[in-house]
Amino acid sequence: MKVLVTGGAGFIGSAVLRLAVARGHDVVNVDALTYAACLENVAEVANSPHYAFEHVDIRDRPALDVVFTRHQPDMVMHLAAESHVDRSIDGPGDFIETNITGTFNMLEAARKYWTDAGKPESFRFHHISTDEVFGSLPNDPDVLFTEETAYDPRSPYSASKASSDHLVRAWQETYGMPVVLTNCSNNYGPFHFPEKLVPVVILNALAGKELPIYGTGANIRDWLYVEDHADALLLVAEKGEVGRSYNIGGENERSNLELVKALCAILDDRRPKPSGSYADQITFVADRPGHDARYAIDPTRIRDELGWRPSVTVEEGLAKTVDWYLANEAWWRALQNRQGVGERLGVKA
Template identity: 80%
Template structure:
């Protein structure tokens, strides 16, 4: 396939780009290179004849039209988004602009190119979204998000992603644009920008700083290793049923406190503190963020039954790989330490 991946220099997007090139797909990486993007994330494939980079903003319609007409992709994999909940609390405007307006411009550019090229049967628009659009769940293992769960977004971030999901469905129903959709659980793994929980915990632990956890740490998330997610996305892009939505989960529910304690235990083994104490001693509990969802949990039955996909790693295996990657790639994360907001408490301007 010839893929146009938006946000391909970001965390999940770069994992898709790397994996797609590895298995022989041609990839056009469209990225605006905003604060969380890093071309080092795709350095592994940047010299490949299968890889092309286009720097552009998905809100720039003339640039999108040029890129579509130049490359004529078979599949659009739309990952470009503002994605940090805390940042959306402090500055929701960027989320509205990129996640809603940007998705609109991308849909229109894709639709124009699809029509101009004769509406090929091979074309599809794959929209990648989040489980956060569904809202929050009770602490009951029998209750999980399915593809038919009603939307109930509770943060500016999740509301903007919910809006983008609705736009994609509307463009399918109204204009016949061939689409598939996926909603994923919390991702983690290599190249994760150091403002999110797991990389933040790793780097603050190594720096000897306190490890902040919201509230009492009881919030539950389903954790998905990013390279497993990339495999699932490419599978859906190729074999997913048009007009269908698929939930992608890691089948690894843990509280935030359990996740950070596991990270600390791995670090205790791989790089012990000089004083012999555990990194878990650095854990502190901080004032909760507004509108914090209690639990997310994905029911992945549809994806498993229809396309045969399951995650390959347990959370413990994935965290061990992730911690080792950060230990081995200090130059990568050191270069990001001075970017706006990294290491700071965000999401408190209410």
């Protein structure tokens, strides 16, 4: 099977790409190489005969047509997106252009290719999205996001992803495009760009800097190890029902404060400070605008229909993640000088 992966030099996209190549699939990586992309993320497969790279921006429709014609994929896995909520608050335009217009271009390029090929039944367009499109949940363990939850996005990022989800569904209803969708919870793990919470905490801790926690740290997220997510995405792409959406969660709810303290405890064990704990560096800072209180996914559909469950607990995953960052200093140091990394973003509202 030949899979076209957009955003394959990013965090989740590279995990999908590495796993797909390891399983013997031919993979085409389409990536614009914006600030959060890094070809080192796919270095281990770069010389594989199963891997090809196209330096193409999904906002460039003619270039996408060339890619489809050249590579003739059996499947599209669309992961390319601007994804950092704080950046979306400061500069929403990039999110509109990439997440909405870019998805439109991908759908149209894929539709042309699929139609010209005679509309093969085996073709799939898999759109990868987020649980943030559903808005915010109350702090009640019995209330979870399902695939039927009404959309209620609260940030420019989640609104742009909600828009892209609606476009994908519309192309299925209007044009008969064979699509599947997934909405995931918060990912973490190796190759996570150093502006998100988990890598920020690890790298600030090692540097002796403050560990900033928004508000009181009570905001809750469901944490999904990225390699588990990649496994679920490939499963949905291959076996998911056309027109169906699947929520993918880690079944690991933690408050931000609990998560940060867990990371500190692992670092205390792996690389102890001369005195005290890394938790001594925790600092509470002003909350970001519109900060959703809780995300939590009901994974019943993907479990019952496709037999998938996460294999890694949050404790295991965080330990593996810390170990990876400790062993890959050259990777993250090379990214720390990129625009916006290490700065407090999302405060312009």
